[in-house]
Amino acid sequence: MERHEMEAFLTLAEELHFRRTSERLGLAQGRVSQTIRKLERHIGAPLFERTSRKVTLTPVGERLRDDLLPAYQQMRRALADAAAAARGTRGVLRVGYSSPMAAELLLKAADELSVRCPGSEVRIREIQLSDPLGPIRSGQVHLQVTELPVDEPDLAVGPVVITEDRRLLVHRDHPFARSATVTLEDLAATTLITFAAPPYWQEFHCPRQTPSGRPVPHLVAGNWQEAAAMVGAGRGVTFASARAEQYHARPDTVWLPFPHLPRIEYAPVWPRDGRTPLVEAFLQILKPVK
Missing domain, CATH: 1.10.10.10 (Winged helix-like DNA-binding domain superfamily/Winged helix DNA-binding domain)
Known part of the structure; x- marks a missing residue:
């Protein structure tokens, strides 16, 4: 037959x-x-x-x-x-994420990849904001979905897959929690908790000066959990995406709208010389979250 x-x-x-x-x-x-x-x-x-x-x-x-x-x-x-x-679409693809929202997106894409590319396997791991590009440069991950901006000559950046409104996290007893609005100028009156990221990333997410030129004090956290704990202890304020409240809400912390800085965007990032067939197949599956 x-x-x-x-x-x-x-x-x-x-x-x-x-x-x-x-x-x-x-x-x-x-x-x-x-x-x-x-x-x-x-x-x-x-x-x-x-x-x-x-x-x-x-x-x-x-x-x-x-x-x-x-x-x-x-x-x-x-x-x-x-x-x-x-x-070349068999084997293990190691993928990183820096937020629970991205992890959900990657898990769905991993299921789809297993159908499209039999013999493939996706392993995901969290990327700490204290070393946002270290794992991808060392080869610990082949691809990661992370906060923009990423402006590195050795790394390629794909289309935005997640866009979120920005929130300012403050302790429930912080004066900002009782304010009708909080602006960029108000940040000079508090301490902004940030991370050991590249300077251009810091300036985009955590400005060091207000529009009038007043300095904004900074305090560096080792990772997101440490930053949230510092806010809960009243040591400062920090930024996060709106949907992150679903995963990180605390009774001692208030999440305030903050439209005075750009929305937070997440996109896939991979080494410029590392777009293998398996990475290519995974990138084709990743779709923007509506």
Whole structure:
């Protein structure tokens, strides 16, 4: 039995309808009928009962379907595995994230990659804001979804996949918590908790001066959990994306709207010389969160 005969028979055995079978196979309906008749002549018995109302399998057809289907599915898996190996899309892809929102996005993409690229595996890990680019430069991850901006000559940046409103986190007893609005100028009256990130990232997210030129005191945290604890202890304020409150809300902390700085954006980042077929396949799956 040739492959096209096997596909025609198994598709018709599933659909039990010649028109739908021809549409699925992309063949003319007459071609499907011709293939089935040829197969029946070869076997020496009808495989289908045909009437003007319906198509059903004969007992011989049912037995052939049950015997052929496992072998056909195994053949398709083998072909898919071979194609994946040829494309270089087998193996482990290590992916980093810097926020729980990004982790959810990556887990969904990992499930899709396993379907599209049999033999692939995605392992994800959290990237600390105290060393946001260290793991990708050392090869600990092949790709990461992280806060922008990233402006490094050795790293490529993909399209934005998450965009979030900005929030200012303050202790519940902080004067800002009782203010109708908090502006950039007000930051001079407090301490802004930030991270050991590149200077351009610091300036984008945590300005050192107000618009009038007043200095904004800074305090560096080792990671996000430490920054949240420092806010809860009344040692300063910090910024976060709005949806992060779902994961990091605390009874001692108030999340205030802060539209005076750009919204926080997240995008995939990878080494410029590291866009492997597996990285490429994963990037094609990542879609912006609506």
